[in-house]
Amino acid sequence: MYVRLLLWLLAVTAYSVIVISVFEEYHVPESTLGDAITTVLGLAIGVLLVFRNRASYDRWWEARTLWGCLINESRNLAIKTAAFADIELAEQRHFADLLIAFPNALRMHLRGERDPLPEIEATYPEIKQIQHRPGFVALQIFKYLDRWNRDDTLHASIRIIERNANTLMEICGACERIRNTPMVPTYRYMAWGSVILYTLAGPWVVGIDQGWFTIPIVLLASCFMLGMEMVAEAIEEPFGKEKDDLPLDSYCETIERFIRETLPAPTATAEAVAG
Numbered sequence: 016m017y018v019r020l021l022l023w024l025l026a027v028t029a030y031s032v033i034v035i036s037v038f039e040e041y042h043v044p045e046s047t048l049g050d051a052i053t054t055v056l057g058l059a060i061g062v063l064l065v066f067r068n069r070a071s072y073d074r075w076w077e078a079r080t081l082w083g084c085l086i087n088e089s090r091n092l093a094i095k096t097a098a099f100a101d102i103e104l105a106e107q108r109h110f111a112d113l114l115i116a117f118p119n120a121l122r123m124h125l126r127g128e129r130d131p132l133p134e135i136e137a138t139y140p141e142i143k144q145i146q147h148r149p150g151f152v153a154l155q156i157f158k159y160l161d162r163w164n165r166d167d168t169l170h171a172s173i174r175i176i177e178r179n180a181n182t183l184m185e186i187c188g189a190c191e192r193i194r195n196t197p198m199v200p201t202y203r204y205m206a207w208g209s210v211i212l213y214t215l216a217g218p219w220v221v222g223i224d225q226g227w228f229t230i231p232i233v234l235l236a237s238c239f240m241l242g243m244e245m246v247a248e249a250i251e252e253p254f255g256k257e258k259d260d261l262p263l264d265s266y267c268e269t270i271e272r273f274i275r276e277t278l279p280a281p282t283a284t285a286e287a288v289a290g
Contacts, residue, residue, distance in 0.1 A: 027237045031230045034218035060209045064243045067206045071251035078253040081186050082266050088182045089270045093277040099172035111278035113156050115271045120148040122263040125254040149187045198251050210240045
């Protein structure tokens, strides 16, 4: 983004120099019309960019809220499983692997990646052929809950845990809605068209009165407007790997650390006692 912005500003500078050189050569008389045009254009473009950035930021913040909810629900599932489920340590470890796999599968699903999930693929090799891997992992989680319920392992707590498990696919669906519903193209075209129009008209209307001082004035205005539009472009797709995107890898690591502490893998001694 910064390289694009720099290139745009260099182009605006070169264009402004050409325009001011024309004014200097032909001695164009001063006029108050430039101030009026600049004010009207700036106000109209400012309103449009504010709307555009607000819409993009709402998408980014909704995605952040959804992943925050996923972190909380994953923690709740781990805590309630440890508290309510009377299961063997090995089965507890397998369930923990599924809880850790879900956010990682969702992260890769939203980014269009197919990295391996080794701990899950060892138990469920068919996942390699599954297109919607978050859904497959959620299915295995519900199969565990169903079996524990049938075995009376959860007693009366199945409904409590089930509510948290239901949220997993709700979060997945909401994230897919953000990813699969881009900003309305008309708004994008209008924003870029307005910024380019202002950039092209600015040196002509300001240069009549300000001469060479037009360059820093136009550069400052262009930097703000171009920067705002580029930021809007960056944050409207929050699941990528750019600096302004959500740190999904960090969120997945946060979930994994908590689940490993809450549902730890059985030690050799513990397995012997359980056996």
